[in-house]
Amino acid sequence: MMHTTASSHLTLPTVRAKMSAHLSYGRVNLNILREAARKELREFLDKCAGSKAIVWDEYLTGPFGLIAQYSLLKEHEVEKMFTLKGGRLPAADVKNIIFFVRPRLELMDIIAENVISEDKMHSPRDFHILFVPRRSMLCEQRLKEQGVLGSLINIDEYILDLIPYDGDLLSMESEGAFRECYLESDQTSLYHTAKGLMTLQALYGTIPQIFGKGECARHVANMMLRMKREFAGSQTQILPVFDSLLLLDRNIDLLTPLATQLTYEGLIDEVYGITNGYVKLPPEKFAAQKKQVEVGKDLPTEPKKMQLNSAEELYAEIRDKNFNAIGAALSKKAKIISAAFEERHNAKTVGEIKQFVSQLPHMQAARSSLANHTSIAELIKDITTSEAFFDNLTVEQEFMTGVDTDKVNTYIEDCIAQKDPLIKILRLVCMQSVCNNGLKQKILDYYKREILQTYGYEHMLTLNNLEKTGLLKPQTSTRNNYPTIRKTLKLWMEDANEQNPNDISYVYSGYAPLSIRLTQVLARPGWRSIEEVLKMLPGPHFEERQQLPAGLHKKRQQGENRTTLVFFLGGVTYAEIAALRFLSQMEDGGTEYIIATTKLINGTSWIKSLMDRPEAP
C-alpha cells in the first residue's frame, strides 16, 4: 500500500483522529487537502485580530462542517455565530463581524442592510467579508451601489473548491452546477472545477494523463492546460499520486441518476436524503432502543441526525451492498458481536477481565452501530416492500430494457391522476424520453398537458428547463440509438447477483450505470473499442498528456494498481460511487478509483435543482 507524505499526521490526538481519520486510510490521503483548507481558514481568522462573530450564509455551514468544527473557530476568538438575516445584527460584544457568504447578489443586499443599520456610536465594530469560494466583481459592485463597500475593512475569498467528503470522495457541494452549465450556460462552476484540480495537483503532483468525454470536460481540460502554462515555473516537485484523470459530463449519461438507486447508501439517500454527509431519520425506531422503560414518555419528535461515512466500520462494510444483501450482512455482524460479548464468561483471571474491559468501548460502539443500521434497514425495508415502490421500479426497468418506451405509459398516467409527487412523475417521463432518444411529439404533448393541468400551468417553466437540458425532448428524425448503446456497453445484465456481485450492474439490480461502464472500458480494453458508441453520446472525447518535471516519472512496481481520479461534472449518485468502489476492489481490476464531483445527487434532488418552483409538490 502506497502512502503519501502526510502520514505524520497520524500522531494527532485521538479526538481529532476520530473526526477525520477515515480520510487518511484510502489509496490517496485526502486528509492533506483537509489540513490545507483548515490552515487557510486559521490564517484568515488570524488576519482579523481580536474577538469576532461570524455571520453565516446558512448554505455554507454544511460544507464547512466537513472541514472544521466550532472548536477550531473558537480557538481563533470566534465568540458568536449568527445566521445571515435582514435588519439589524444581534448584539455581540466583539471587535470584528465577519460575513461568510457565497457570492450572491441577494446576500449582498442583506449584508448592506446589516451594515447600514449598525449603531455606529454605540458599538464600533469592524466588518469583513469572506467570499466562498471566490469573490465576485458583480457582488462588490452591488455593495458599492448600496454604499457600504467603504465600510468593509477586508474583503477576502476562501477557496473551497474540492471538499474531502470521504476517504475516496471529493465534492464541491455545488448544488447549482448542473443547472448553471447545461441550462444557463454559466460555466463558472467549470472554472472552479479547473481551479480545484490545480489545487489538487499542487498537493498531489501533476496528473500525467487526462481523459474526457463531453463539452464541459473539454472546457475543464482546456482550462487546466492553460492554467498550467501560466503557472509554469512554479512547478511543485511532488511525485504524482494520480496516474490519470477522467472527466465526465453528466449529460453524457442522463439516465443513471433518474433510476432508483438500490444500494444501501443509495436507498438512504433516495428515501431520506443525505446532505453534507448527514441524514435525518424519523426518531421513532431509535427511541425504543434508548430507554425501553419509559415507553410513551418523552418520545422524541425531532428527527435523528446521523453522520454517514467510512469512519464507521460497519457502515463502510455495508454501504455499497445491494439492499437485498443487507439483512444477511447485519445478521452476520450481530453474531460476531454477540460472540464477543459472550467472551466475558470465559474471562476468569484478572488479566483476562482487564483485557475484556479494555475492549468494551469498541464493542459498545459496534453494538450501537449495529442497532442504528438495523433500524435504518427496517425503515427502508418498509418502503422497498411497498406496492408503490415495486410498481415504480417495474416501470423503470421496463424503460431501461426498452419495453414500450414509444407509448403513453399507463402507470405514469395513473400516477398523474392520483396526483403523486410531481418530481416522481418528471423522473419517470424523463427516463422514458432518455431511453427512447426523445418522445414522439404527440406523446410528449400529451404528458405535458396532463402535467400542467394537474399540477398547475406555472410548471411550464420547469418543463421548459427539462427540455433545454435534453432530459425531455421531442424525437427528431434520427433513429433511437439507446438500444445500440445498451447492447454495446452491456447496460442491462440478465442475472445481476445482488448477494455476491460479479458486475457493477448489481447497484441497480440489473442496470449497469453508463458512466461507470465508460470508466471501466477506458481502463480495459480502452475507448478505441467503443468509438461508435462514444460518437452517439454528446460532446467530444479526448486524451491529453501533461509533461512531468524530470525525475518525477513513477516507476510502477509489478502488480501495482493504477490510481485514477474520476470527476463527474454535474453530479454523481451514491450507486455510481458504489460501482466504482466495486471496480477498485476487483482482484484483477488493476485500477483504483478516487471520485470527485460538483455535487452528490439523486434523481429527486437533481430534478429539483432544475425546477423553477421547487417548493411545489
Added chain:
Amino acid sequence: MIRGKPDEDEYWNSSKFKAFTFDDEDDDFTRLKESKRAVNSIRSLVEEEDEEDDVEKVSWSGEPVGSISWSVKETASSIRSTGEVRDQSFPKINTAPSLPKNSSGYSLSSLFKAFGETSIRNYAPELRKPKSEYKVRYVYSLEKFRSLQDKLLLLDEAVNAHDGNVITAVLIYLKKSLSKENLFRELITREIALRHYIHFLKEIEEQKLLLMQYRDHLNIRDENKRRDFLKSCLSLPFSPDDATHVQDHYTLLERQIIIEANDKQVESSGQADIFKKYPRKASILNMPIITTLYYSCFYHYGESDGTYSSPANIRKTFRISDKQFLLTCLGARAKLKAWFDVDALFTTKNWLGYTKKRSPIGFHRIVDILQKNNAPVQVLQEYVNLVEDAEQKISLAQKYKCHDVIINTYRDLKDRQQLIVYRGKVERGSSEYRKIEEILSNSVR
C-alpha cells in the same frame, strides 16, 4: 395490460426481468429481526453505561454537538453555553501544506496574459494602488480597449476563460461603452456571452425575457394584479405551445376570481345546502385546473353548460381529456356518496334505448377509487362485475368481499372445487353460504 403488476407472477417468473423481490424461503429480513434480537440481548450488559451514541454526540435539536451548524444556533442565543461544547483543542500544525495562493484578481490577469499570447502586448495592465491594507489587489482597467474590434476580442477571450466573473466584468464595460444596437448585434453571434448578458440583466432587473417575464407572476400575491400581469404576457411572442398554456393560465385565473367571489358570497349568506354541509376548506384561487374541475364537480354539479363554474364548461374550455374528466368527476361525486351520479357517468344509451356501461378507464381502477371513498358493497360489486378479466375480477371481489360476484363467477365457470373451498371461507348459515349450497345441490347430476 403488459405492464407488470405484482399479481402477474407468471410474467415475472418467465420474463427476463429481475424483480426486486424478497423470496420467502431465503428472506433476508427475517435476519434483520435476528440482528435486532442480538442487539437487544447485548443491551442488558451495557445498560448502565453511557447510552449516548458512539456515532455522534447529538444535541436536543438533533444537530451533532460541536458542528458548525449546531453552534450557529447555540452561540446566537445570548446566554453562552460554555460547558456543552466538546472541547477539542488541537495543537496548531504548521506542517500543513499550503494551497497555492491566487486571488480573484488572477482571473482578470489570466485574461491579460492570454492577450500577451495573442501578441497584443501594448495593453499592459494598469496597476492601481492596493485597495486595502490587508491584501494587495491588482485592479486592471478595461478602458484601454477602445475600438470595437478590441472590445470584441476582449469579450471572446473572456468567454474562453469560462469564468463568469470575468465575462460579467467585460459585459458591464461593453454595456457602458457601446450603443445598444452594436452590443446586441455582436452578442447575437456569441451565444455564451449572450446568455451571460441575459443572466446579468435578469440579476439587475433591467429587463426580462419571455418565460422569465412570465415567471414573475409567481411573485405577485394579489390575484387581480396577477391576472392583469398574465394578461399582459399574452401578447409576448411565445412559441405556439407556450402561448396556449399562458392563455389557459390566464383564463383559469380569471375564472377562479369570478367563482371565488361568487361562492364566498353564497357560502356566507347560507343559501346553498352544499356549502353548509361541506364548508370550503380553502380558496380555489391559483389551484391547478384539475383541482378546479374537482371543485366544480363538488359544488357546481348539474349547472347548465353556460355558466363559468359548470363542469361541462370547464371541460370544454380547457380541453380536458375524457379520462381526466371522468376520474376527477368520479372522485368528487364518490366523495359526496352521490352513487346515482356515479352510475350516470358510465351509462350510455344506444339507439334502441338499451343502456350499457362504458368507461375509458379499466373498471378495476374505478373499483379502487370507489372503495377508497367507502362505497357500499352493493355499489362496489356492480363495478367489480364489469371487470373483463376473470382472474382480476375474482381477486378484486375477494379483496373487497363481494361474495355474490365470486360465487356467480365460479358458478359460470362450473368450478365446483373452488365453490367448495369458498364455502369454507364464508360464515356458516349466512346468505352467501346458503347460495353456495343451493348451487352445489342444483348442479349435482
